[in-house]
Amino acid sequence: MRELERDPPITESATEAPLPALAIIGAGRVGSTLAAAAARTEIEVRLAGRHDALAAYRASRAALLCVPDEAIADAAVVAAEAVPPLELVGHASGATTLEALAPASAAGAATFSLHPLQTVPDPGADLTGSPCAISGSNAEALGFARALALRLGMTPFAVAERDRVLYHAAACIASNFLVTLEESAAGLLERAGTPAARELLAPLVLRTAANWTERGGDALTGPVARGDRETVAGHLDALRTNAPELVELYEALVERTEALAETQG
Numbered sequence: 001m002r003e004l005e006r007d008p009p010i011t012e013s014a015t016e017a018p019l020p021a022l023a024i025i026g027a028g029r030v031g032s033t034l035a036a037a038a039a040r041t042e043i044e045v046r047l048a049g050r051h052d053a054l055a056a057y058r059a060s061r062a063a064l065l066c067v068p069d070e071a072i073a074d075a076a077v078v079a080a081e082a083v084p085p086l087e088l089v090g091h092a093s094g095a096t097t098l099e100a101l102a103p104a105s106a107a108g109a110a111t112f113s114l115h116p117l118q119t120v121p122d123p124g125a126d127l128t129g130s131p132c133a134i135s136g137s138n139a140e141a142l143g144f145a146r147a148l149a150l151r152l153g154m155t156p157f158a159v160a161e162r163d164r165v166l167y168h169a170a171a172c173i174a175s176n177f178l179v180t181l182e183e184s185a186a187g188l189l190e191r192a193g194t195p196a197a198r199e200l201l202a203p204l205v206l207r208t209a210a211n212w213t214e215r216g217g218d219a220l221t222g223p224v225a226r227g228d229r230e231t232v233a234g235h236l237d238a239l240r241t242n243a244p245e246l247v248e249l250y251e252a253l254v255e256r257t258e259a260l261a262e263t264q265g
Helices: 029-040 051-058 068-078 098-106 137-151 161-174 175-193 197-219 230-244 244-263
Strands: 022-025 045-048 062-065 088-089 112-116 131-136 155-158
Touching: 022 029, 022 051, 022 068, 029 045, 045 051, 051 068, 062 068, 062 137, 068 088, 068 098, 088 098, 098 112, 112 137, 131 137, 131 161, 137 155, 161 175, 175 197, 175 244, 230 244
Parallel strands: 022 045, 022 062, 062 088, 088 112, 131 155
Antiparallel strands: 112 131
């Protein structure tokens, strides 16, 4: 009898039971971080690059592809060659649907996705307590994704396939664009002749983030919120002279902030 037939099925009860051997393909920031977290929980994990993935697939029952979005389909083609013993193939992309895993699905594997809703700036990032978006092609796959997320210390929540791009847009606005905004602010402070801009702005940024966490839109303050159009006009004049590349961005943010202020009364 094949090993696949001797092993118990992978279900949500895997939260308590030992999880199956896992191949993580892609040794970048996300792959390395997840592999390290898995190893700490005593999951049998194999971290491999795309070019030596097949051996890792064939020694595992589950695989998680932590490769660039455009490489997922090709990685799934290789994974299909290892089905069975490979039973489950997933990816760690936020915006990509399970359709990218179609080659593995066609070979008989159930498919899933697991995307930590957290910034991963380096391979040593700590994902403990982070939300984690999951999906699955069937109940078994969704159960495995949930069990794996829990075992890695994250809090799983389901995202429908049709909503994945919208979900990922929200994540990018909250994380990536925040860095862009703060770097823009730091650049303006430096142009004003103030050194150590990031250190000076950090307490303001962190307090604002904490206020938003606690109060949502009610945390909004500043000239737009109080209807001080003269100050806003002064900002725009200063930007046109000193940082014209930021004028359109500032105007767009003022428009969105005005709309938010109206909803907050």
